Structures are given as C-alpha cells and as structure tokens.
Amino acid sequence: MKRTFFCAAAIFLWATAVGAHAQTWPQRPIRIVVGFPPGGGIDVVARLLGVRLAETLGQQIVVDNRPGANGILGTEIVAKSAPDGHTFFIGTTGNLSVNPVLIKHLPFNIARDFTPVMQTSSVPFLIYTHPKVPAKNLAELIAHIKSNPGKVNYYSSGNGGLPHLASELLNALAGIKAVHVPYKGSAPGFNDLLGGHVQFGFDAVPIGLQHVKSGRIRAAATTGPKRLSFLPDVAAANETVKGFEVVNWYGLVAPAGTPAPVIDRMNREILKAMAIPELRDKLIAQGTDPVNSNQSAFSAFMKSESAKWGRVIQKANIKAE
Numbered sequence: 443m444k445r446t447f448f449c450a451a452a453i454f455l456w457a458t459a460v461g462a463h464a465q466t467w468p469q470r471p472i473r474i475v476v477g478f479p480p481g482g483g484i485d486v487v488a489r490l491l492g493v494r495l496a497e498t499l500g501q502q503i504v505v506d507n508r509p510g511a512n513g514i515l516g517t518e519i520v521a522k523s524a525p526d527g528h529t530f531f532i533g534t535t536g537n538l539s540v541n542p543v544l545i546k547h548l549p550f551n552i553a554r555d556f557t558p559v560m561q562t563s564s565v566p567f568l569i570y571t572h573p574k575v576p577a578k579n580l581a582e583l584i585a586h587i588k589s590n591p592g593k594v595n596y597y598s599s600g601n602g603g604l605p606h607l608a609s610e611l612l613n614a615l616a617g618i619k620a621v622h623v624p625y626k627g628s629a630p631g632f633n634d635l636l637g638g639h640v641q642f643g644f645d646a647v648p649i650g651l652q653h654v655k656s657g658r659i660r661a662a663a664t665t666g667p668k669r670l671s672f673l674p675d676v677a678a679a680n681e682t683v684k685g686f687e688v689v690n691w692y693g694l695v696a697p698a699g700t701p702a703p704v705i706d707r708m709n710r711e712i713l714k715a716m717a718i719p720e721l722r723d724k725l726i727a728q729g730t731d732p733v734n735s736n737q738s739a740f741s742a743f744m745k746s747e748s749a750k751w752g753r754v755i756q757k758a759n760i761k762a763e
Contacts, residue, residue, distance in 0.1 A: 467527050467704050471502040474694075475520050475531045477513030483646055483730060484692050487563055488532050490724060494715035512600065513537040514548065521550035525699035530559065530708070535604050535690050539747035544602045544755055545762045552744070559694040560709045561735040561743060562716070563725065566666030566689050567608060569679065570650050570659050571642040572635055580663040580682040583642060587618040595621045597631035597643040602762050605644040607751055608665060608688040610758040615683050635659065644688070647729025665689065670729065691733070691747075693740055709736060 474492060476485050485507065492503035508516035513536060520531035531537075542552050550556075569580060575594075577583035587594045598606035601624045613619055623640050625631035632649050634640050636658060644665065653659040654673070663679040664670050665688040679686045694712070696705060715721060716732040725732055735743075754760075 467701075467707070468499055468501040470528060471504050472499065472527075473504045473506050473529045475506045475508055475516045475529065477508060477510070477516030477531070477533060477537055479509045480507050483565060483648060483728065484532060484534055486728065487692055487725065487730060490721055491562070491712060491715055494718065494721060495711055498711050498714065512541065512603065514541065514545075517541075518549045520695070520697060521555040523697050525557075525697040525701075527696070527700050527704035527708075530694055530696050531556070532562070532692055532694050534692055535747060535751075536602075538693060538695065539744050540602065540604065540607065540751050540755075543748050543752035544760065555698050556695040557698050557700050557705060558737050558740040558744065559696055559705055560712060560737065561691055561693040561733045561740045562712060563692045563730045564666070564689045564733055565646060565691060565730050566664050566670070567605065567644040568647055568650060568654070568664055568673075568676070569642060569644055569662040570632070570635060570654075571662050572638050572640075573657070573660055574638055575641050575660075577662060578660060579677060580679055583662050584616045584618055584682070587616075587620050591619055592621060594642070595623050595640045597623050597625055597635055597640040599628040599631060599645070600624050600626060602755070602760055604688070604690050604751075606760070607754050607758075608644040610760065611688065611754050612679075612683065612686060614754070614757060615686050646690070651729070666731075671726075692730075693735075693744070705737060 474488050476488050478484060488505045492505055496503045508519055517531060517537055520529055523529040538552060571577055571583060577586045596609050628645050628649055631643060632645060635643055650659050654661045661676045663677050665679050667687055669678050722732055
C-alpha cells in the first residue's frame, strides 16, 4: 500500500508540475532552429510565423539558422536540447523523413528524440526545363528522354535530397533513365540549367518563377496534387504520370518530453497565425501552402513519407555521400 501511495503521489506531483509549467510558459524567448542558411523557403516560413507567435505568446521568437550536413547539424542541436518548450526545430521532408532512411548512423533518432507538433506547410516543386529541350510539357519531356537514353541530364541540390529522389521516382514511374548531376545546393544547379549545361530539374517555385514568366526557363509541370493558381497553364505531373506526386513540406517538432500542454498550445497558436489572410497570402505567393495539422496526423504523415522515400532510395540504390 505504501508503494502504491508513493507512486500515486509521484504521479500527482509530476502532473501538477507539468500543468504549472504549461500555465507559465513561455518564460523566456523561444528558439526555432532552421537547418539551412537564411533566405530559403523554410527560413521565410519560420520568420513569418515567428513575428505572429511573438505577439500572441508574449516572448521573442529567435530563428536560429544552423546549416550543415543537409540539416543534420540543426536537427541534432534540438534533439539534445532541454524539453522545456523553449526550443523547437522546423524541418523539411529531407530532415525529418528522408535522412532517417537514407543515413544509417545519425546522431539522433527522429522517433525517439522528438515530439511532433504539426506540419506547417506543403511546397510543390516545378519541373524546370531549358528552352532548348524540345519539350513544352511533361509528356514531351518523357518522350524526349526515351528517345535519348542516357543523354538527358537533370540537376539536383545534392545526392539524396528530395529533388534527386523526385527525379528517380519519375524515372521509375515513367520508365525512363535521365542522368543525375548533383550540385552543392539548388542555386548552382539552377544556374547551370539557365546556362543550358543540364536539361531539367525539380526545384522550388521561388527559385525559377521569374524566369518562367520571362521565358528564360520553361515549367513542364508542377509536382503537387493540382495546378498552381498563379500558373494555371502548367499541368500537374499526375495528369501525365499516374501516381506521381511530390510535395516538399515543412513541419515543427520539439525535443521528446516537452510537456503536452505546451505542444498543444504551440499547435493552436500556429493554426491561428496561418488563418490570418495577410500571412496566408505571403506564404501562397512564394508557392507555400499552409497546412492545418495536429500532432497525431503529423506523426503518421512523417512515417508514411519515410516509407515512400525509403522505397525510392532502395530501388534506385541511392547512397548517402
């Protein structure tokens, strides 16, 4: 009976402490770690949300850019941070779902070391082609690659990144074999596409939208589930290749053990922020769709994405550099 009493007392005290912490949270500035340099799409999302969260939570939101090793450096920092609700990580598909199935020995375990908060955004790619490629849409691009096996090159932001995996998924579903040319980031690869040194590539909307509008680059398709409202003449890839859909996404996680009331409140505050028309318009203008998500849905989604890209990695025999 004594043991039962002490266990019940311990649980009561723990629950009381957690509840008190949640009521007084946040007690100091909140840090949101981004695993990439300033200026990228995920950094923009973090900063837009940070401005609104600072107003509603009454504390400064510090966006802490920690680039390195395809986001692994920033992910590790948060995995080893105190689970007190003052440190979060906003990651991409690659950070949270691809790296765990691509890299054998990570210095953390996503399932064990993190608590999902929510998916914040989905970010479809465009399939960019150089105007010299005789293809104005995805069907013509596929036909061109089939007619020139081993001679059509695509660029990516790096080996094992989502643009690389997207291209290999297209290879598999369309029965083609385009040649991979990896770069150290999207910018140098896209510059070589502009120069005609590679023929096509998957990349974010903001990096090439102005060039599509000026005619320097073509958009053969978008990889999301539907056409983009600001590019209605560019078909979705699944209109040509059944089952082909690739959407990069951003999501917020916290160190494992972060109190559930803190996770719930952060989720609610982000949902309220993304419902503000001005903020939504800013996100949509850069090709980023806000997502209404919760902890359980995001957890299941991350696992399904790991399974999806794990199959692509295995079939294409992709190895981490």
